[in-house]
Structure formats: C-alpha cells, structure tokens
Amino acid sequence: MALGGAEGDGPAEERAGTFTLLSDDDSASASGNSDPAATSLTRDGYVKTNLTKWDLLRGTTYRKFRYDKFYHKQDAESFVRDFLNSEDVRRELLPEAGSEDVAEVCSFSAKPVKAVTTTMAFFDRLQQAGGVVRPNGQIVKCMDDYFEGFHVQDRLREVLLNEDNEFELDHGEVFTADEKAEFLYKIFRHLAVGGSLCQFEDVLDPYLEVSKLVYKELLTVWRNPRTAKPEVASGVYEIDQVKFRRRDGGGEEEELFPEHSAQNWLYVSTDPFRRTCKAWLHRFKHHW
Structure with missing residues (x-):
C-alpha cells in the first residue's frame, strides 16, 4: 500500500515530501471527529492521568502532521528522511530547537514496525501463564531487583525487562521474538515499564486499557472489502539514532536521545487515506 493512496497507485514520487503541523482543530477535521481532545494522546483524561502516574507524560511529545506525497509502506528511509527534514517536524520534535536553528539532520536509523494485531486477546497469555498475572488480574510480586536501570518488584516487569528471567527459563517464553516486534507489544512494554518515578500498578487492567487507547489513537484500521x-492500514516506523547540527553550534553533532534508555522512543504512524501521520516521542528523564 502506498502511504497517501490506495494499493496500486503506483511508485512513490521522487521529489522530497513536506510535513506540515496539524492543529487540534485540523486533526479533528481530518479524522471526522468534532472533539479534538478525544483524538489527542496527551489530552484524553484517562490516558493523561496514567501517563503522569507512570512518569511518562513529562518526557512525551505528541504531534500530528499532514504530508503531501505518496510513500510506499515499506519505504521507511524515504519517509523518515523527508519527515525529519521538514521544518515543522524539526521545530516540534528536536530538543529546544526552532526550525531555523537546525542546519541539517545528519543521520538516523529507521525501520518499519509490524502492526497487524487487532485484538487485545494478544495479552491473554499473561493470565494463562499463571505465574505472571493471577486469574483475578493481580500482578504476581517477585524479589526486588534492577534491570536496565529500572526497579523491578513484580513478575510482569521482570518478564518485560529481563530476557533471562527465571519464570520463562522454567516455563517457556511468554511472548516470542516475533510477537515482541508487534507495535501493540512495544506500546504495552513502554507503559508497564514506565519512567524513573513510575508508580507501579498492582493489577493488569490499567496497562491494557491505556495500551488499547494509545494503539487506537495511533493507528488507522479499515475493513478489507x-x-x-x-486490518491495520497504517504504516508504523521506529526512528532512532537521530543526529543533527545547529546553525550556531560550531558544526558539532547533537543527538535526539543523548542518553541510552529502553524508554527513549520515536514512533511515527501514518493514515494513508488522509495523508496524515502521528509522531509519539518520549525522551527518558532521570528523577534527579
């Protein structure tokens, strides 16, 4: 499928595309929704409350853009290159940078993210496994530990963060490597791990509920005739290793994510029918 048209529209255009910031009113009009707050990741009350509780809101930037050319769904490099080189994107997503401050984006890595799951039954295995979440939804506790710099005190976070955890060594993997590549899994993992001041949940439901709301907000789903x-119509791209130079920076390269963390991310999802995309950026912030 071409991003910006139906399958079979032909090859992507050769010219560079431009991405223009959409206001909440523009976004609501483009989606056919008259309530802008209902379409915004950071303005939905339930989502915002939980992102705050899990210490993810303060590092989050969420923006919507309209683009003006066709892209093939699997052509991540062309899409992301034009995305990052658009003035509105630079101004909104690069740290403390107006569009005129950034001379160039020097390099980046980008890859398509699989997004085919359309049901939350994907997570039923967490309770079926028994040792991760109890049948009543309570998350099983474990000995306190630290993985990748995050405090772990329950079996769910242990499974999400530690690939060599004892539960999976004894009972087999809960999610396969292919399933962990799913966009829905990535969203769930980010939410359940949280930030440096995360207030953990004792039950599974809030993580599932917010994952579902975020997933629905970011993706366009259609019924294949x-x-x-x-089916998910959206293309989803994971962007990392973004380096850029400022005009007054003496030629030095800066990074979008100067500190490594599994809780740094930039995802861009497309609506191919309306030629719009949504960017969800999170820059991990230490508590000190």
Whole structure:
C-alpha cells in the first residue's frame, strides 16, 4: 500500500515530501471527529492521568502532521528522511530547537514496525501463564531487583525487562521474538515499564486499557472489502539514532536521545487515506 493512496497507485514520487503541523482543530477535521481532545494522546483524561502516574507524560511529545506525497509502506528511509527534514517536524520534535536553528539532520536509523494485531486477546497469555498475572488480574510480586536501570518488584516487569528471567527459563517464553516486534507489544512494554518515578500498578487492567487507547489513537484500521475483516492500514516506523547540527553550534553533532534508555522512543504512524501521520516521542528523564 502506498502511504497517501490506495494499493496500486503506483511508485512513490521522487521529489522530497513536506510535513506540515496539524492543529487540534485540523486533526479533528481530518479524522471526522468534532472533539479534538478525544483524538489527542496527551489530552484524553484517562490516558493523561496514567501517563503522569507512570512518569511518562513529562518526557512525551505528541504531534500530528499532514504530508503531501505518496510513500510506499515499506519505504521507511524515504519517509523518515523527508519527515525529519521538514521544518515543522524539526521545530516540534528536536530538543529546544526552532526550525531555523537546525542546519541539517545528519543521520538516523529507521525501520518499519509490524502492526497487524487487532485484538487485545494478544495479552491473554499473561493470565494463562499463571505465574505472571493471577486469574483475578493481580500482578504476581517477585524479589526486588534492577534491570536496565529500572526497579523491578513484580513478575510482569521482570518478564518485560529481563530476557533471562527465571519464570520463562522454567516455563517457556511468554511472548516470542516475533510477537515482541508487534507495535501493540512495544506500546504495552513502554507503559508497564514506565519512567524513573513510575508508580507501579498492582493489577493488569490499567496497562491494557491505556495500551488499547494509545494503539487506537495511533493507528488507522479499515475493513478489507475482500476479506470483510479489520486490518491495520497504517504504516508504523521506529526512528532512532537521530543526529543533527545547529546553525550556531560550531558544526558539532547533537543527538535526539543523548542518553541510552529502553524508554527513549520515536514512533511515527501514518493514515494513508488522509495523508496524515502521528509522531509519539518520549525522551527518558532521570528523577534527579
């Protein structure tokens, strides 16, 4: 599928595309939703409350853009290159930078993210496994430990952060490597791990509920007329290792994520029918 048109529209255009910031009113009009707050990741009350509780809101930037050319769904490099080189994107996403401050984006890495899951039954195995979440939804506790700099005091976070955890060594993997590549899993993992001042949940439901709301907000789903089944139409891209130079920076390169953390991320998802995209950026912040 081409991003910005239906499948079969032909090859992507050769010219560079431009991405223009959408206001909340523009976003609501583009989505057909008359309530801008209902379409905004950081203005939905329930989502915002939980992102704050999990210490993710203060590092989050969420913006919507309209783009003006066709891209093939798997052509992550062209899409992301044009995205990062657009003035509105630089101004909104690069740290403390107006569009006129950034001379160039020097380098980046980008890859498509698999997004085919359309049901939250994907997470049923957490309770079926028994040792991660109890049948009543309570998350099983474990001995306190630290992995990747994060405090772990329950089996869920242990499974999400420690690939060599004892539970999976004894009972087999809860999620396969292919399933961990799913966008829905990545969202869930980010939310459940949280930030440096995360107030953990004792039950699973809040993580699932917010994951579902975020997933629905970021993706466009349509019903395929050939199969009569719902399918994800959006392309999703994971962007990392972004380096840029400022005009007055003496030629030195800066990084979008100067400190390594599993809780740094930049995802961009597209609505190919409306030629709009949504960027969800989180820059991990230490508590000190």
